[in-house]
Amino acid sequence: MDVSDLRREYRKSRLERESLRTDPLDQFEQWFSQAREAEAPEPNAMCLATAGADQQPSARTVLLKYFDREGFVFFTNMESEKARQLSENPRAALHFYWQTLERQVIIRGDARPVTRKEALAYFVKRPRGSQLGAWVSEQSRIVSSRSMLEMKLEEMKRRFADGKIPLPSFWGGFRVVPREVEFWQGRENRLHDRFLFARCESGWSIERLAP
């Protein structure tokens, strides 16, 4: 299939040096709020790229659950493929594409496991079905059939029928602590605006990159 004629011009906005915040987390907060206001679908869905000791890159979507002065937090199974790779090599990249706004943000940094306390604080807020799902799924392992998963779900429902669902020992989260953050705004004729924030001694340096 040839899709070479699928293309569009990006004309919605522009990004100027003068309008950038000095801290990329403030800039991200502003763009994230605008993505929500623009009703970008699942604005917190982000692509997480990792590579373990074999240096083979892997990428998959995860949901950003919150961000703070330290970094960007997502939750997952700590025995999954992504967690195994991050234990071998904490370097990670996150990627957001907000098509509605013709924007992308790319974050590079180290992924550090959150504490059990922090994981628990989020786990208790999850819907019961998601909490059960965490117990059921040995994420990234081979399963013989869907019915095995459904049987295990019924077993977990019985096991925890009488009360709160505890945090599984194998479930937790990571905080990606940014070293570099790039903000990309699509422009006409492929002359997009790109600004790269990089951590330096005095805080953050900011450079414009060629599109």
Ligand SMILES: Cc1cc2nc3c(=O)[nH]c(=O)nc-3n(C[C@H](O)[C@H](O)[C@H](O)COP(=O)(O)O)c2cc1C
């Ligand atoms: C929109 C969307 C959101 C997802 N959010 C998460 C998430 O927050 N955490 C997670 O572990 N997996 C999430 N997944 C599933 C992952 O993409 C992936 O299949 C799973 O984490 C296993 O990845 P791994 O085998 O590379 O570890 C999401 C998938 C999609 C499409």
